Amino acid sequence: MNIPPLPGHPHLHYAQGQLQLEGVRLADLAARHGTPLYVYSRAAMLDALAAYQRGFKGRKARICYAMKANSSLAILQLFAQAGCGFDIVSGGELERVLAAGGDPSTVVFSGVGKTRGEMRQALKAGIGCFNVESEAELEVLSSVAQALGLRAPVSIRVNPNVDAKTHPYISTGLKGNKFGIAHERVLATYRRAASLPGLHVKGIDCHIGSQITEATPYLDAMDRVLDLVQAIEAAGIAIEHIDFGGGLGIDYQGDAPPAADALWAQLLARLDARGQGDRMLMIEPGRSLVGNAGVCLTEVLYLKPGEQKNFCIVDAAMNDLPRPMMYEAFHGIVPLAQQRAGETQVYDVVGPICESGDWLGRERTLAVQPGDLLAVLSAGAYCSAMGSTYNTRARPAEILVDGSAAHLIRERESVSDIFRSERLVPAKI
Numbered sequence: 165m166n167i168p169p170l171p172g173h174p175h176l177h178y179a180q181g182q183l184q185l186e187g188v189r190l191a192d193l194a195a196r197h198g199t200p201l202y203v204y205s206r207a208a209m210l211d212a213l214a215a216y217q218r219g220f221k222g223r224k225a226r227i228c229y230a231m232k233a234n235s236s237l238a239i240l241q242l243f244a245q246a247g248c249g250f251d252i253v254s255g256g257e258l259e260r261v262l263a264a265g266g267d268p269s270t271v272v273f274s275g276v277g278k279t280r281g282e283m284r285q286a287l288k289a290g291i292g293c294f295n296v297e298s299e300a301e302l303e304v305l306s307s308v309a310q311a312l313g314l315r316a317p318v319s320i321r322v323n324p325n326v327d328a329k330t331h332p333y334i335s336t337g338l339k340g341n342k343f344g345i346a347h348e349r350v351l352a353t354y355r356r357a358a359s360l361p362g363l364h365v366k367g368i369d370c371h372i373g374s375q376i377t378e379a380t381p382y383l384d385a386m387d388r389v390l391d392l393v394q395a396i397e398a399a400g401i402a403i404e405h406i407d408f409g410g411g412l413g414i415d416y417q418g419d420a421p422p423a424a425d426a427l428w429a430q431l432l433a434r435l436d437a438r439g440q441g442d443r444m445l446m447i448e449p450g451r452s453l454v455g456n457a458g459v460c461l462t463e464v465l466y467l468k469p470g471e472q473k474n475f476c477i478v479d480a481a482m483n484d485l486p487r488p489m490m491y492e493a494f495h496g497i498v499p500l501a502q503q504r505a506g507e508t509q510v511y512d513v514v515g516p517i518c519e520s521g522d523w524l525g526r527e528r529t530l531a532v533q534p535g536d537l538l539a540v541l542s543a544g545a546y547c548s549a550m551g552s553t554y555n556t557r558a559r560p561a562e563i564l565v566d567g568s569a570a571h572l573i574r575e576r577e578s579v580s581d582i583f584r585s586e587r588l589v590p591a592k593i
């Protein structure tokens with residue numbers, strides 16, 4: 165019997181009792197490539213992108229994938245081919261874009277701590293825009309560009325100070341965090357930028373946070389940004405584009421974020437009502453493009469019953485999938501073989517690492533035996549990309565599923581890969 169797709173995961177479903185992503189049986193991938201294993205659905209990523217593309221139909225717009233969410237080369241290649249630009253936060257990410265065949269002129273460079281070296285690298289590559297986050301950075305960028313005989317295209321990241329009390333998920337658009345230029349300093353900063361010889365003012369930018377599940381904070385931020393655009397242009401400085409950042413949430417556990425096209429219908433109506441509908445628009449979505457396109461497969465190693473808790477010890481750990489440890493984040497965990505009725509227990513699902521923070525899920529009702537395979541859901545964003553090799557655990561392989569085809573897009577790392585760059589000291593004589 166086939167049951168419908170799992171909530172939030174339109175391409176993940178059970179067929180004949182076996183979990184499949186698109187047309188590929190996940191247990192077959194685990195048998196072939198081992199665990200832990202990341203598996204992504206190409207269709208899920210393209211569907212998520214299509215919702216934004218529908219939302220912007222007929223508008224001047226660019227979707228810059230915030231690649232820190234998942235920067236595997238094949239995923240960048242997919243988004244480049246689908247017409248995306250990229251939001252990068254380091255020189256390393258720029259190298260990845262170029263290696264994946266991305267067009268540097270579609271790249272915007274965000275982040276509060278760009279080094280002079282990264283600025284030079286990005287200027288030489290010809291990126292589309294620097295999203296500048298402080299007045300000090302403006303001065304440095306201008307001098308770096310001047311030394312190269314160039315003018316750096318800039319947009320200034322403004323901090324719209326959207327009220328966190330009513331919208332608790334917003335964490336980067338408030339006074340008191342390190343991002344962006346405070347509202348009251350924005351005009352002076354634009355005046356300074358326009359006067360610097362190494363800069364060319366292109367746009368304005370904001371990014372108010374992540375995993376946002378309501379439209380209201382976006383609408384509030386849009387109003388504030390449009391007020392600023394009015395004031396900046398009244399001062400004689402042209403703003404070619406408005407970049408509204410990323411941040412749209414996904415369904416991890418019954419979260420109900422607006423669909424990207426519905427959200428943008430609302431935002432564009434607001435923009436039109438303010439007579440700004442024909443502006444060049446940019447956005448920087450990350451999580452909402454890839455988060456629910458991926459799963460992490462893991463094998464149950466041991467069951468450890470206890471007086472207070474039962475532990476289900478699996479072969480994936482916080483180094484592979486750090487969100488639960490870092491944010492106490494919830495990820496759904498489901499068996500690859502459909503559950504046998506009546507054998508369930510409540511488990512904390514934990515990894516092998518020597519830290520109590522090494523857990524993937526708490527108090528999960530599962531029917532499992534050692535050797536069973538589980539899928540950790542919503543693992544496409546900020547999972548593999550945040551992974552480490554803590555405990556000298558090699559990073560998992562990654563697979564991109566496309567219909568009934570499965571492409572290996574990252575080989576499993578070897579332990580010798582991990583310590584290749586390390587050196588012993590010369591022996592004492």
Ligand SMILES: *Cc1c(COP(=O)(O)O)cnc(C)c1O
Nearest residue numbers: 230274374410411448449450451
């Ligand atoms: C992280 C980040 C994004 C993407 O955020 P998501 O929540 O993944 O959509 C976009 N812009 C900037 C500046 C970021 O730092």
